[in-house]
Amino acid sequence: LMATVEELKLRVRELENELIKCKQKQCAMEDSQKDCLPVLTPILFILAPSQLLLFDYDKVELANMNRLFFQPHQAGLSKVEAAEHTLRNINPDVSFETHNYNITTLENFTHFMERISYGGLEEGKPVDLILSCVDNFEARMAINTACNELGQIWMESGVSENAVSGHIQLIIPGETACFACAPPLVVAANIDEKTLKREGVCAASLPTTMGVVAGLLVQNVLKYLLKFGTVSYYLGYNAMQDFFPTMAMKANPQCNDRYCRIQQEEYKKKEAERPKVEVVQEEEEVVIHEDNEWGIELVSEVTDAELQAASGDVPDLPEGITVAYTIPAEDTAIGETVGETEQSLEELMAQMRKL
Template identity: 70%
Template sequence: MLTRCGIGKLLLFDYDKVELANMNRLFYQPHQAGMSKVEAAEKTLKEINPDVEFEVYNYNITTMDNFNHFMERIKNGGLKEGEPVNLVLSCVDNFEARMTINTACNELGQNWIESGVSENAVSGHIQFIIPGETSCFACAPPLVVATKTDEKTLKREGVCAASLPTTMAVVAGFLVQNTLKYLLSFGDVTYYLGYNALQDYFPTMTLRPNPQCDDNYCIKQQQAFQIKEATKPKVEKTEDKVEEIVHDDNVWEIQLVSETTEDELKEADGQVPNLVEGLKVAYTTPAPTQASNEKTVDSTEKSLDELMKEMQGL
């Protein structure tokens, strides 16, 4: 999606290989089975948009040596070499990799968006993380981690649990949409947006950092953020005076009419329907009026020419 939108540069990190189980989502093709995912992704994406610059790394970011290089590329792998990247996107499927990205971003003070799909493939979420300002991934660990359960016991070898392409596409769309809002500075970037496909439920919230977070760099980022907020000049709230606009003339006899209130709707002749929360009635269909007792013109069998002559004679 970002490639189609013309993103300047993408750095891809993964160490898995393309399997037939991956054919039901993303853009992998059967003939790419056995290739590294980053290599296959680069090949396909370059065909979609050759103007995008790519860096691909086929290694496990959770090892010490690879982690140091991963940190270096976040710090210096921007569109201009030597500048940090604008945003890190996490699309991993295990807790260890998420914690690795969380540690790197906390240490560097790098904004990133975490995303994921549930094991049953019918729900997912995205979470925008600003180190020190919002909750990092370690501030509120998943239940399986909080209860000290080995996550490896939940994943079966050779089975791709979250494999519903529709859910993956919806969550990926949320991820890219908020990435564009962040990079292009339009709209509001959501701090947390969930998706439950069974109930079509989209919870949203803001997660604040945990002062007792286990990540030391998160605590340091929280302290730095609090100092930054304390040094900001306080802005006094002032009430904006609304000036009444007065026109000397009104050639077209334009009038401003207030919106229909609930009391006015109750007094209306038409029936007011019961709507769900968030919707309101703008107007009602007026009830049919009864025939009045005023005199009406009788029909006539005269032709149009005869009627016109009568008119001319008046």
């Protein structure tokens, strides 16, 4: 029986992967710098789910080696292709779908939304979660627009230009602030990003900062997907002071994104329809010490009469104000007191010994 076209395509792809493996082994023998796998794969390797959809339009450059994911011999390949090659060698059981295009163009944006809606592990279902690891605000805004329109939950992350701080953020359309609710200065002021970047220089070139932020993002993803621990809505990282600010930002009712405002209304309706859970405050149990098997009894060493005698008059106070204690009158002291005497302490002690 002749194999189907799809089976032949799959076989060709398997052979291509085997060829890539052979080339990589040969490169490793020729150059010792290529003999080690990446020390840290920021996002993809740590998660390793059963299906990954990768979107990127850039190519691997030598300036990208600070990412600790790409390797020098991958220079010239598209980033999604290089990522698939590396990850497939690590875990061949993962299914990959790569798209080498710019999601901010109209045509590609439409296809991007289609794959979000129907590219899940279960055919025809949406993806479970979107992770954003892009380095420009235009791409973030495109992802934000798509997720607001589709009601898709996503996690955004980033490292600052100075490479010593970063953040992760969980965005739930309608419930939490979207990326347009509180945009960075570059977006709010409509600054051209091209004026902020230097040609041939890769921003955020400190790999340790990227590693920390990537680890925080992946940890948050695992907690969200596997439903354990506390999922962070926003978690920052300042490497200079080892400072980790965290907060939860609500959606902005005046957000510029129309779909964000629509999602906010939908969220309000769902919250209104949700049954309210009444919180019943349990009364504190009064512990009564009764007779026990050891014959121990708890009794007061002061009688009610003695307590009354040790208390003074309660002054008239405005409503709501009470006194912590009262001063007893001078003639109501409990028990006998020793009167004043001119005898010395030694004389008193000698007198007591004679008794």
